[in-house]
Amino acid sequence: MPFVDAIRLALAQIRVQKLKSFFTLLGVTIGVMFLIAVVSIVEGMGSYMEHDFAAKLFGVNTFELRRRPDFSSGNISDETWREWQRRPRIRDSDIQPVVETLPPGTLWSAMGQDNVVMQSPYSKPRTLLAEAVDGQYFQIRNLEVASGRLISPQELTLGTPVIVIGKEIGEKFFPNLDPIGKTLRLGGMPFTIIGVAVEQGSVFGISLDRFVIGPLHSPLRRLVNPAGVVDAIRIKTAHPADLVDAQEAVRSVMRSRRGLRPSQPDNFAIETSESALSFWTAIKSKLVIAGVVLPAIGLIVGAIVIMNIMLVAVAERTREIGIRKALGARRRDIMSQFLVESATLSTVGAGFGIALGIAVSQLIAATSPLPASVAPWSIVAGVLVGAGVGIAAGIYPASRASKLDPILALRQE
Secondary structure, three states, rough: OHHHHHHHHHHHHHHHHHHHHHHHHHHHHHHHHHHHHHHHHHHHHHHHHHHHHHHHOOOEEEEEEEEOOOOOOOOOOHHHHHHHHHOOOHHHHHHHHHHHHOOOOOOOOOEEEEEEEEEEOOOEEEEEEEEOOOHHHHHOOOEEEEEEEEOOOHHHOOOEEEEEOOHHHHHHOOOOOOOOOOEEOOOOEEOOOOEOOOOOOOOOOOEEOOEEEEEOOOOOHHHHOOOEEEOOOEOOOOOHHHHHHHHHHHHHHHHHHHHOOOOOOOOOOOEEEHHHHHHHHHHHHHHHHHHHHHHHHHHHHHHHHHHHHHHHHHOOHHHHHHHHHOOOOOHHHHHHHHHHHHHHHHHHHHHHHHHHHHHHHHHHHOOOOOOOOOOHHHHHHHHHHHHHHHHHHHHHHHHHHHOOOOHHHOOOO
16 A cells, blocks of 8 residues: 555544544653653753853853852752851952952952841831842843932942842832832831832742842941851953953962862852753753653553554454455555554644643743743654654554465455
């Protein structure tokens, strides 16, 4: 039977026996649907982490000097955690020696942050994140204001009690009001709002517009860090090529200041956007495993069902097979006919699975914080997997049909 006729026969079987075909294709459809949906979520999250999240968190050409890593992949042992806790804090006295080692044109900012009780006359008290910063913090983050202005270098140096807030802070504490020029009390101390930042969006449902930024040398510092201590020094080089040299320069000066011998490990952390990406990579590997196991279960079930349906088809068409063999059909002709039919059935199921997978991924993207992006290669993979499952499931029935004795087959009613 010609290849096209075999496909046409398989499609006709689906049209004639709709309910039977539905249950036949269900396993493959569910398996491919899971494949498309999981790949879409992993691809969407990967793209977001690599191109958006890391850039928002660290910025380009940027790294941080910290007491311990903020991001870490895998399980952290108790011993490692205790070692991190024993490390000395980054102090004010470290800032100037670190800054002096940096190449010309490098930006830096010392920072401290913690949750602080905030209150305005228009809202109940809430505990939210506050950051005390110095240096060129706003340039490093490329943070701009939607209204008002940023904190000036003079205000940073003098420690003037002014703050720039995220959009959500303004909405929470000054509903239906313009917050510029109004007072927000942080830990009971009054700070004047001089700017509202451009909306930052959210990450996995966590708002990036829920922050307050004030000068490091203002009273805000007492609320986020002990005296003389900062949480981090953030550094941004002018060019990507300077990033590694700047990290090594900072590492060298910190090891020297802490009197570390060559054999001793660093007792501080230098963290880049790659640290955040490695954290994501650890999660991604678990999602990929789920993305293989879930479709595999559906595809195995689908293959078993298709094989049984094809065995029934061979039994029902035994006389037809006998006639074809009597007219000169070879074993490979019979075998190819049933393999094409099996592969066509499975590919049609894969087609439904692809459509459902795209719909599910779009639904997830629209109703949850998880980004989802359908990868073109996953659609091709879905078609190939569907055809492969059909061929694998059809080998035994096709082989059984091809081995039928034509005389015995013709006697079959």
